[in-house]
Amino acid sequence: MNNNPQLNKSGKLQHLLTTEGLPAPILLNILDTAESFVGVTERDVKKVPILRGKSVFNLFFEPSTRTRTTFEIAAKRLSADVVNLNIAASSQSKGETLLDTVNNLSAMHADMFVVRHSQSGAAHLIARHVQPEIHVINAGDGRHAHPTQGLLDVFTIRHYKKDFRNLRVAIVGDILHSRVARSQIHALTTLGVPEVRVIAPKTLLPSKVERLGVRVFHDMAAGLKDVDVLLMLRLQNERMISARLPSKEEYFKYYGLTPEKLALAKPDAIVLHPGPMNRGVEIDSAVADGKQSVILPQVTFGIAVRMAVMSILAGH
Amino acid sequence: MDIAIERGRVIDPNSGVDAVTDIFISAGRIAALGTMPPGFHAHRRINAEDLVVCPGLVDLSARLREPGLEYKATLESEMAAAVSGGVTSLACSPDTDPVLDEPGLVEMLKYRAKSLNQAHVYPIGALTRGLKGEWLTEMAELRDAGCVAFGQADVPLPNTRVLMQAMQYAATFGFVIWLRPQDANLADGGVAHDGEVATRLGLPAIPVCAETLALSNIILMARETGAKVHVCRISSAEGIAMVQAAKRQGLPVTCDVAANHMHLSEMDIGFFDTNCHLIPPLRGLSDRDALRRGLLDGTIDAICSDHAPVDEDAKLLPFGEAAAGATGLELLLPLTLKWQEEMKVPLAAALAKITVEPARILGVNAGHLSSGATADLCVFDPDQYWRVETTVLKSQGKNTPFLGMELQGRVKYTLVNGNVVHEA
Numbered sequence: 001m002n003n004n005p006q007l008n009k010s011g012k013l014q015h016l017l018t019t020e021g022l023p024a025p026i027l028l029n030i031l032d033t034a035e036s037f038v039g040v041t042e043r044d045v046k047k048v049p050i051l052r053g054k055s056v057f058n059l060f061f062e063p064s065t066r067t068r069t070t071f072e073i074a075a076k077r078l079s080a081d082v083v084n085l086n087i088a089a090s091s092q093s094k095g096e097t098l099l100d101t102v103n104n105l106s107a108m109h110a111d112m113f114v115v116r117h118s119q120s121g122a123a124h125l126i127a128r129h130v131q132p133e134i135h136v137i138n139a140g141d142g143r144h145a146h147p148t149q150g151l152l153d154v155f156t157i158r159h160y161k162k163d164f165r166n167l168r169v170a171i172v173g174d175i176l177h178s179r180v181a182r183s184q185i186h187a188l189t190t191l192g193v194p195e196v197r198v199i200a201p202k203t204l205l206p207s208k209v210e211r212l213g214v215r216v217f218h219d220m221a222a223g224l225k226d227v228d229v230l231l232m233l234r235l236q237n238e239r240m241i242s243a244r245l246p247s248k249e250e251y252f253k254y255y256g257l258t259p260e261k262l263a264l265a266k267p268d269a270i271v272l273h274p275g276p277m278n279r280g281v282e283i284d285s286a287v288a289d290g291k292q293s294v295i296l297p298q299v300t301f302g303i304a305v306r307m308a309v310m311s312i313l314a315g316h
Numbered sequence: 317m318d319i320a321i322e323r324g325r326v327i328d329p330n331s332g333v334d335a336v337t338d339i340f341i342s343a344g345r346i347a348a349l350g351t352m353p354p355g356f357h358a359h360r361r362i363n364a365e366d367l368v369v370c371p372g373l374v375d376l377s378a379r380l381r382e383p384g385l386e387y388k389a390t391l392e393s394e395m396a397a398a399v400s401g402g403v404t405s406l407a408c409s410p411d412t413d414p415v416l417d418e419p420g421l422v423e424m425l426k427y428r429a430k431s432l433n434q435a436h437v438y439p440i441g442a443l444t445r446g447l448k449g450e451w452l453t454e455m456a457e458l459r460d461a462g463c464v465a466f467g468q469a470d471v472p473l474p475n476t477r478v479l480m481q482a483m484q485y486a487a488t489f490g491f492v493i494w495l496r497p498q499d500a501n502l503a504d505g506g507v508a509h510d511g512e513v514a515t516r517l518g519l520p521a522i523p524v525c526a527e528t529l530a531l532s533n534i535i536l537m538a539r540e541t542g543a544k545v546h547v548c549r550i551s552s553a554e555g556i557a558m559v560q561a562a563k564r565q566g567l568p569v570t571c572d573v574a575a576n577h578m579h580l581s582e583m584d585i586g587f588f589d590t591n592c593h594l595i596p597p598l599r600g601l602s603d604r605d606a607l608r609r610g611l612l613d614g615t616i617d618a619i620c621s622d623h624a625p626v627d628e629d630a631k632l633l634p635f636g637e638a639a640a641g642a643t644g645l646e647l648l649l650p651l652t653l654k655w656q657e658e659m660k661v662p663l664a665a666a667l668a669k670i671t672v673e674p675a676r677i678l679g680v681n682a683g684h685l686s687s688g689a690t691a692d693l694c695v696f697d698p699d700q701y702w703r704v705e706t707t708v709l710k711s712q713g714k715n716t717p718f719l720g721m722e723l724q725g726r727v728k729y730t731l732v733n734g735n736v737v738h739e740a
């Protein structure tokens with residue numbers, strides 16, 4: 001096995017590709033740094049000069065408005081120049097390879113690449129081939145990882161629950177196809193959460209998922225009992241009616257989060273969702289908009305976490 | 317020309333000979349072992365002291381990429397790779413462009429290969445036209461043109477009725493059908509073994525039952541039709557158990573494993589190493605261990621190189637988009653020796669898996685050192701270490717999971733038809 005491709009020789013973060021394999025102090029440093037940026041995002045003048053003169057390239061090989069926007073805002077609040085490239089629609093369709101595209105952009109003196117790609121491992125591939133001074137942030141690769149989402153989720157959990165070491169966390173929904181779930185699981189287990197559960201029908205669970213350090217449930221009533229945190233996952237449209245699921249109605253009935261099911265968790269349990277939500281599919285509006293929902297604060301914290309990652313990669 | 321290979325450790329797994337002795341080659345054939353035949357006059361003497369002299373290796377799975385796919389490799393480059401790896405006979409798969417489904421194409425390939433005067437090439441003909449899985453090829457005509465067996469390479473044949481009829485037709489003539497067992501639907505879109513690593517890396521997966529389900533069909537149909545079947549590149553412990561059961565029932569089934577799969581598992585994918593993107597996928601550690609044992613107990617008859625050169629750019633892609641396959645001809649011997657050493661197998665028994673056993677599966681007179689046999693030989697230094705590097709490999713494909721590693725066992729001389737075609 002190669003060395004951890006995310007760390008440089010002195011053990012500092014060089015790229016953020018996945019939450020897996022990162023030591024707890026590095027994760028905590030990101031969370032603590034993000035804490036200091038929450039203040040910035042609430043000020044009148046929402047800018048700090050940490051990335052002044054640096055260029056951040058958003059390379060989106062897969063369309064996404066929300067994630068790209070939050071990275072763009074984060075970079076701009078750090079005073080970076082931001083270039084957005086929607087590559088799905090340009091060079092790839094002309095037959096240019098991923099690495100050709102990256103090499104061309106490197107020649108334009110990028111300092112940081114924020115990459116989203118439909119293939120698992122795309123960010124690792126880019127990180128392995130860029131010049132050593134360039135940093136790569138994985139903004140989602142296939143089913144593999146979405147580390148800033150996982151980090152903003154643990155940031156949100158810490159904000160409300162303070163300590164990871166006595167929590168029971170349940171991740172509910174399409175674990176199989178979810179890069180968010182994988183990033184959440186690794187971040188939570190590294191930070192010392194004693195019990196991480198996954199709840200899903202068998203068609204939406206990858207094989208040997210328990211090897212990631214989670215307890216597997218197929219039944220919401222059992223899985224949600226005494227849970228402190230519920231991490232809901234988005235069910236992609238194309239999976240709602242397929243050989244994996246018969247209908248979104250049946251999915252909602254058995255796995256959708258309703259006030260009744262939420263009542264099985266601890267009374268002070270919080271509910272997170274990475275967005276965009278399918279109301280009435282994985283989550284009932286009464287829960288999404290209810291007092292236990294922290295879905296909107298997640299979005300705000302997401303910017304602070306992305307600022308933290310960028311500033312740490314830039315050496316601050 | 318008469319050649320004497322002197323003082324080597326001569327191992328002929330077929331006859332059981334394993335002794336330090338001389339071997340005398342005359343007129344392209346093995347004239348004698350031990351005692352110089354009358355009238356022999358050595359034009360060349362090869363000092364094989366501390367070297368092993370064995371039959372030239374026989375490889376059951378080499379993609380030569382000709383015709384049609386010359387950007388990946390050419391016949392010249394891959395035949396040079398073969399003899400550099402000690403391989404003197406090889407079976408090539410029909411998945412070229414165009415597919416090997418017409419006698420003319422087979423004759424052309426045989427002619428091209430023969431004119432290069434290196435390893436003997438034994439084409440596997442396409443089982444169905446264009447490998448499309450619909451209509452049978454003219455198997456008897458193809459056999460007359462030089463095909464030794466028929467198969468689908470890695471192209472699925474999902475229609476069980478076509479498969480059954482292909483077996484019946486092949487059984488009519490006694491032809492052997494070569495199949496790599498994989499259910500097309502269960503494997504669709506998958507790039508890695510359905511296990512812990514694919515789960516961690518978020519890679520679309522191929523479950524073991526994709527292999528066992530297909531294998532079950534193949535075995536049941538072989539019993540029904542009486543067709544002889546060769547199972548290519550088995551990958552799972554459960555698959556091996558099924559082959560073992562079929563053999564115990566007396567069915568005419570043989571089986572091979574790819575050299576990479578005896579040593580590697582899903583764990584070797586690490587952080588998306590595309591050199592480990594192989595077909596079939598590298599499976600779990602317990603599967604790998606079962607493959608190593610299956611070879612030992614004879615369930616698996618032979619080791620193949622699964623030689624599949626791909627161009628470098630095709631590996632510089634995200635794992636799921638990268639081309640599958642690895643170069644293998646030059647690694648067949650060292651990877652076999654690695655298994656032999658790690659499993660404490662007698663050298664002769666290990667060499668049988670890459671000489672006489674694959675020759676028997678191919679149905680060709682090769683892989684042994686009997687007096688009068690074609691002088692195809694491999695002379696190697698069992699103790700020499702060498703580093704697998706792009707500059708060392710003769711194959712046009714430079715991709716192997718073993719790149720950068722030191723392997724033991726280096727071919728010093730390769731002889732085909734009594735001619736020295738490689739020396740290092």
